[in-house]
Amino acid sequence: MSSVVLASVSLENVLVIGALLFSIGLYVSLSKRNAVGILMGVELMLNAVNVTFLAFSRYVESPRPLDGQVFAMFVIAIAAAEAAVALALAVAVYRHRETVNIDEIDLLRW
Amino acid sequence: MLQDLDRLGPVLAVLVAAGLIVLADLVVPRRREKWLAGVALLGLAASAAWMVQLIARDRQASYFSDSMALDDFTIFFTFLFIGVAGAVLLASLEYVERFGSHKGEFFALVLVATAGMMLLAGSRDLVAIFVALELTSITQFILAGFLRDDRGSEAAIKYLLLGAISSAVVLYGMAFLFGIAGTTRLVATDGGASIAGAIAAGDSGIRSALLVSMVFLAAGFGFKMSIVPFQMWTPDVYQGSPTPVAALLSVGSKAAAFAVVLRVFFEGFGADTFVGEDWKMMFAVLAAVSMTVGNVMALRQTNVRRLLGYSSIAQAGNFLVGLAAISSTSDGTALGASGVVFFIATYAFTNLGAFFAVMAIGNRTGSDEIEDYAGIARRSPLAALVLTICLLSLTGLPPTAGFWAKMYIFNAGMRADLVWLVMIAVLNTVVSAFYYLGLARQMYRGDGEPGEDLRPALTTQAVLVAAAAGVCVFFVYPIPLIEAAQRAVHAFA
Numbered sequence A: 001m002s003s004v005v006l007a008s009v010s011l012e013n014v015l016v017i018g019a020l021l022f023s024i025g026l027y028v029s030l031s032k033r034n035a036v037g038i039l040m041g042v043e044l045m046l047n048a049v050n051v052t053f054l055a056f057s058r059y060v061e062s063p064r065p066l067d068g069q070v071f072a073m074f075v076i077a078i079a080a081a082e083a084a085v086a087l088a089l090a091v092a093v094y095r096h097r098e099t100v101n102i103d104e105i106d107l108l109r110w
Numbered sequence B: 001m002l003q004d005l006d007r008l009g010p011v012l013a014v015l016v017a018a019g020l021i022v023l024a025d026l027v028v029p030r031r032r033e034k035w036l037a038g039v040a041l042l043g044l045a046a047s048a049a050w051m052v053q054l055i056a057r058d059r060q061a062s063y064f065s066d067s068m069a070l071d072d073f074t075i076f077f078t079f080l081f082i083g084v085a086g087a088v089l090l091a092s093l094e095y096v097e098r099f100g101s102h103k104g105e106f107f108a109l110v111l112v113a114t115a116g117m118m119l120l121a122g123s124r125d126l127v128a129i130f131v132a133l134e135l136t137s138i139t140q141f142i143l144a145g146f147l148r149d150d151r152g153s154e155a156a157i158k159y160l161l162l163g164a165i166s167s168a169v170v171l172y173g174m175a176f177l178f179g180i181a182g183t184t185r186l187v188a189t190d191g192g193a194s195i196a197g198a199i200a201a202g203d204s205g206i207r208s209a210l211l212v213s214m215v216f217l218a219a220g221f222g223f224k225m226s227i228v229p230f231q232m233w234t235p236d237v238y239q240g241s242p243t244p245v246a247a248l249l250s251v252g253s254k255a256a257a258f259a260v261v262l263r264v265f266f267e268g269f270g271a272d273t274f275v276g277e278d279w280k281m282m283f284a285v286l287a288a289v290s291m292t293v294g295n296v297m298a299l300r301q302t303n304v305r306r307l308l309g310y311s312s313i314a315q316a317g318n319f320l321v322g323l324a325a326i327s328s329t330s331d332g333t334a335l336g337a338s339g340v341v342f343f344i345a346t347y348a349f350t351n352l353g354a355f356f357a358v359m360a361i362g363n364r365t366g367s368d369e370i371e372d373y374a375g376i377a378r379r380s381p382l383a384a385l386v387l388t389i390c391l392l393s394l395t396g397l398p399p400t401a402g403f404w405a406k407m408y409i410f411n412a413g414m415r416a417d418l419v420w421l422v423m424i425a426v427l428n429t430v431v432s433a434f435y436y437l438g439l440a441r442q443m444y445r446g447d448g449e450p451g452e453d454l455r456p457a458l459t460t461q462a463v464l465v466a467a468a469a470g471v472c473v474f475f476v477y478p479i480p481l482i483e484a485a486q487r488a489v490h491a492f493a
Helices: A003-008 A011-031 A035-059 A066-097 B002-007 B009-027 B030-057 B072-091 B095-122 B126-144 B150-181 B195-201 B204-225 B233-240 B243-269 B276-299 B304-324 B335-365 B381-395 B401-415 B419-443 B458-476 B479-490
Strands: B061-063 B068-070
Touching: A011 A035, A011 B150, A035 A066, A035 B150, A066 B126, A066 B150, B002 B009, B002 B061, B002 B068, B009 B030, B009 B072, B009 B095, B030 B072, B030 B095, B068 B072, B068 B095, B072 B095, B072 B243, B072 B335, B072 B458, B072 B479, B095 B126, B095 B243, B126 B150, B126 B243, B150 B195, B150 B204, B150 B233, B195 B204, B195 B243, B204 B243, B204 B276, B204 B304, B233 B243, B233 B304, B243 B276, B243 B304, B243 B335, B276 B304, B276 B419, B304 B335, B304 B401, B304 B419, B335 B381, B335 B401, B335 B458, B335 B479, B381 B401, B381 B419, B381 B458, B401 B419, B401 B458, B401 B479
Parallel strands: none
Antiparallel strands: B061 B068
16 A cells, blocks of 8 residues: 555544445345345455454554454455355255245244 | 474364364265264374373463463363263264264264364464354354254254354454454463553553454354354254254353353453453343343243253353353452353253253154153153253252352352342242253153153263263262362463
């Protein structure tokens, strides 16, 4: 990042973007009916976390600024693993029900 | 570096055994697959042996540049998880017939989940905590859906979706913690920057950011601890997943979650810092809500496994009383924190015993409905007796270890001036007696037809007896366990 850009973008700006992304992701994952839609919301939340980590590691005075970037790498890798398992389970559910709508997956309740 | 790997040895041994099982699974004929459980048990034994000789060599170590800790806390939980995994493997030998040709993968996944829990108890860096948390979670998502039947898949996908949301929430909290401290280390033995250091030196300027981070962390870990309001998945998963997996989840996963919460909040945030009172109050409220909701919901259950699910939510509320009562100074023994650890240890015996008894009965009758438990004591006396002892222990009645656990943790609550919370907990104990003892009475009712003998397999009998013996022995002689728990939390003081 060049110093010109840095002067005009403050830490708060990036944090607000992160918070917005996180809120949108949380809203999507709580309001969607479709299991795959929920997963897309979760991906949005994870990317919001990455933005926040990178912002902090760029702007905060710290003896170990790389920690945040390393963390973001781990988040990306593990999100991929989680998505793989999620899609496999979605297929398993679809085989039984012919749907991945969370409302209609209701054998277990109360 | 080599020395650090040596300290990680117990975890590596378990992971190597898991890898060997996956490889051996390719060549072992299908009807011999059960013997792979032997490899798994050998791996756990190797892990325990490695730990024992590590204790003899170096007891207090912070390694991988303060990412991991080898202290009494890690040691305690490592042995706990090895024991839990071993018991689950032994008890599942009969159940695994339902997995067809996937028995090997089942054993391997149980080991990987166990390795994740062991890592979790030893992590003291946010990155390590997150990786260990996901290692446990993702394997447990797979295990929950292992039967691939209708209910199992449903339970697994619910567990996974909620779990994924909760890990994103934890991460957001961790991001703010990193922003405050500038590092992901909870403590720094070399005197460098650390989260504990930043909080101890901080002032009220960082307080609001810390509170945000604290709430996010508690919400995400709360999912793993299965406390209200993050408990929705618990009864579904306990009912829908294979019974050995439910046993592993209800004990191992919960213990690991409480271990990491003790690390982050007690070791990281600290009990006597300016945010100490805030997080203790938060956990006190969560404790009251969890106990009440868990017990009231359990009253109306008709399925034993669902009942145990709600009961485990209520028990998590009891653990939280200890967290709320934490103080690092009182008598130098940290009564609240050691109460949590002691309670978890007794709960491990108790809940494993209860789930194994349910599994032994369910293997034969094919039903987990409470109405089918009528008169089961005549057809399967051992399982019924063990289940009764465990239910007594869950209620907190003598002659069981659960009695001392509740006494200890309530005492910690009283010493910390949480009289209102202890009152709620005692009232809840009364409510819980209704359904725990109701289930016990149902088993001993006379009108069940004698029917055929439902004797469980020999290995199942052995673990049943072991669990019940543990519950009773630690009633008569709880001192060693209490001392071990106090030593474990002493690592933080």
